[in-house]
Amino acid sequence: MKPKKQTTPLPTRDQILAFIRESPVPVGKREIAKAFNIKGADRVGLKELLRDLRADGAVARGTRRELMDPGALPEYLVIEVIGPDADGDLLARPVHWNPDDGAAPPEIIVQPTREHAAPGAGDRLLARLRKRGQRRYDAQIVRKVGHGPRRILGVVEMPRGARNAFVRPTDRKLRYEIEVAPRDLNDAVDGDVVWVEPMGGHLARRGRVLEKVGTLRDPRAVSLIAIAANDIPVEFPEAALVQAREAVAAPLGDRVDMRGVPFVTIDGEDARDFDDAVWAEPDSDPANPGGWHLSVAIADVAWYVRPDDALDRAAVRRGNSVYFPDRVVPMLPEELSNGWCSLRPHEDRPTLVAEMWIDAAGHLKRHRFHRALIRSAARLTYTRMQQARDGHPDGELLPLMNDVVAPLYGAYATLLQARQARGTIDLDLPERLVSLDETGRIASIRLRERFDSHRLIEEFMILANVAAAETLERRHQPCMYRVHAPPDAAKVQALREFLATLGIGLPPGLNLQPRDFEGVLRKAAGQPYERLVHETILRSQSQAVYSPENVGHFGLALRRYAHFTSPIRRYADLLVHRALITGLGLGAGGLPPDAGAGFAELGESISQCERRAVAAERAAMDRYMAAYMADRVGAEFGARIAGVTRFGLFVELDDSGANGLIPIKTLGEEYFDHDEPGQALVGRRTGATWRLGDRVRVRLREADVATGGLLFEMLERVEAAASRPGPAARRVRAPGKTAARRPTTRRR
CATH class of the missing domain: 2.40.50.140 (Nucleic acid-binding proteins)
Known part of the structure; x- marks a missing residue:
């Protein structure tokens, strides 16, 4: 039988998306059918269209069978x-x-x-x-x-002449203070960072101090605040400490003896553990001309940390190590993280090695994994490797140039060729580096340099991660993938609108590929707004998570990807090691038989631990920056507008990368409309316009170490952002007097 002809034209994808987006509550197929007058057998076509929209990520499920804009909140x-x-x-x-x-x-x-x-x-x-x-x-x-939480982290303040003290929360979301009587201070004094418990219920504005965390007078309190606020475990159970102290050197046993291979570790100058080492040589197989043989050796953490032992229970609770400028909260005790599982030079260390062969185009031809014993030939840094590459090797690197350095860069060049061919999203955003003096105070904050030596290690690690995922699939072993889904429709549309204001087009449709985003980055290269485009594309992407369900890695343009290379600081990598050991029959320390059943829940847990660590590291960096800027209140800085919101402008300073807020009420005595598509605040009376990307001159008004907040005031625009549709940008000098009225905003 011929299928029945569609009697009522189906709405387009854009019409359905607009209907869902404009609905104040989630809607279902019934509401959509009614809105577009689709009846009877015609609903089959609508059902298929909605299924495609869900598969593309253009719509998300709400409760029951409802559909909603992926960027919206549920009903x-x-x-x-x-x-x-x-x-x-x-x-x-x-x-x-x-x-x-x-x-x-x-x-x-x-x-x-x-x-x-x-x-x-x-x-x-x-x-x-x-x-x-x-x-x-x-x-x-x-x-x-x-x-919410019954206790609140805050800083004790004792105003002169006041009978009682006050605790100001370190969380910027909590916009109130808690009054504390002298008898309830628990020996806390002005400037102490404390946990305080509200008395008489959580709504009370009076409380008592439970315990002291540190003091703002100590520069090391910055990381302590971040650790306490994010509930990061610091103390190891005694059983885990005992187990770590009793660890001994792993025997050669059935391991492959690779102590004669000149592996090297390459890390930053401030690295605290060395859990990966690399080596490469041209492939000697005549059938693979121009190919390379690479080896990545990773500390064999699974030998020391067995499923459900004391160390394992401590590690899964932490999920990962957390790094601050003045300390590390490690996933495993120091005896392992800086000892037996750190690939120190000229010392025997047990490893799990990924041996890989690539062709002249950088494609992975074959690979194998085995347990081995290695002896690192040198502990190198990114800076020293780059200097050697540029023709200035130091005394230790000089004898390694031909047999170690040159082959590593040769293999890297081939891998880079493959990366460029598959069209990955290469976001190169600067990272701030905090340097402390011997007292723990901030000596400098600068942007960390990025070299080809960084990218070399990244490419080697990516290749090993892909090989691990492929091996586990072939061996039918549970795999904790590192997955990165494509961006959802709402974020793609917002990005498309933003790029249009710069005159940059993004291909139509929702099924974008990584190379489409890379094309945008190429168009922005060398432009004043280049960094802004990098940051905006980053914000448009989905968040990578750990999951046993493989959806691929969108950003790297890879069909399968699993973290294998850092089991000393990421629990997900330890799971991958154990699965490889079981699947390949490499001895003790593999996965228990029923481990895969808990991978979904475990993936959610370690993903949450990762988010917790990122939040703590960012918060600490904000507070370090506030501490660094505290004695510069009143100073003027060059900056650019890095964010536009209904409540003000976020600016980023040129020299240090510090971020802070300019409240909208300080921009002038008029109402400002928020032009969301144009990323601008537009004065309703004068048309004075502040746009994303404008270069400006600002003055620091406040630096709050407790919360990490910086407040600025606008002085003037130095250079307008690129020409865009909408109201023309006017040269504006901010008035000295601020408006008392709260401005309104308009969403467009």
Whole structure:
């Protein structure tokens, strides 16, 4: 039988997406069919179209069978009350908010109700949300579901002449202080960082000090605040410490003896552990002209940490190591992380080695894994390797140039060729480097240099990670993949609109490939807005996570990818090692028979640990920057506008990369509209415009070490961003007097 002819034309993808996006609540197939008058057998075609939209990531599931914009919040959500804003509106945020790009959560305004007592800061509510704008929601209380944390981290402040002290939260979201009577200070004094417990309920503005974490007078308190605020485990259980202290050298046994291979470790000058070593040589196989034989040796952590022993339980709780300028919170005790599992030069170390052969185009032809004993020939740094590559080797590197350095760079050049051919997204964003003096105070903050030697190690590690994933699939072993899904439709559309303001096009449709984004980066290369484009593309991408379900790695343009190269600092890598040991029959320390059943839950757990570590490291860097800038309050700086929001402008300083806020109320005595597509604030009366990417001159008004916040005031625009559609940018000099009125915004 011939299929029935479609009697009612189906709506286009764009029409359906617009309907879902504009709906204040999630909708389902029934609502879409009704809106477009689709009946009877015609619904089959609609069902297939909606299935394709879900598969492409253009829409997401809400509750039940509802569909929603991937960038939207669901209709029902648990939220936590932050507190009132300047106008008295009660603000809240999602309890669980882990965006891929680190963006701030949408604004949620809790609506008053007669049925429920007025909630206060810290209260958690099940609420029904109704969209009020692109990133703004009204929340109707369904019921109260509890409180947030019962204790709050803050800094003790003792105003002169006041009877009581006050604790100011280190969390910028908590916009209130807690009063503490002298008898409840628990020996805390002005400047101490403490845990405080509100008394008389979480809404109370009085409390008592539970314990002291540190003091802001000690520069090392910066990382302590980040550790405490993010609940990062610091102390190891005694059983784990005992097990680490009793560890001994691993025997050669059945391992391959590779102590004669001149492996080298290449890390930063400030590296604290060395868990990977590399070596390469031209492939001697005449059937592979121009090919290379590479080896990546990784510390055999699985030999020392067995499933469900004391060390393993401590490691899975931590998930990964956390790095701060003044300390490391390691995943495993120092006896392993800096001892038996650190590939120190000229010392025998047990490893798991990935041997790989690539052809002249950089394609992986074959690979094998085995346990081995190696002896690193040298502990090298990225800077020394780059100097050697540039023709200035030091005394240790000079005898290694022909047999070690040259082959490593030769193999790297071939791998780079393959990377460029498959079209990966190469975002090259600078990283800040904090240098401390002997007292722990900040000596300097600068942007870390990036060399080809960094990229060399990255390419070797990526190849080994791919080989590990392929091996586990062939051996039918559980695999903890590192997955990176394509960006969702809402973020792609927002990126497309932003790029259009720069005159850069992004191919139409939702099925974009990494090479499409790389094409955008090439167009932006050398332009004043190059770095801005890199950062915006980064924010548009999904967040990489750990999962036993393989969806590929979009950013690297790889079909399969698993982290294999850092088991001393990432639990996911330890799982991959154990799976390889089991699958290849490499001896003790493999996966238990039923381990795969728990991989989904374990993947979510270690992904959350990773997000926790990233949040702590970022917060510490913000506080270090605030401490560094504290004695420069009142100074003027060159900067660029790095973010535009309804409440103000974020600027980034040229010299240090410090980020801070210019509140909208300080920009002038008029109302500013938020031109979201144009990434600008536009004065309603004068047309004065502040755009993303504008180069400006600013003055530092405040540096808050406790919260890591920097506040600036605008002085003038130095150079306007690239010409864009919309209101023309006017040269603006900020007035000395600030507006008392709260400006309104308009979403477009």
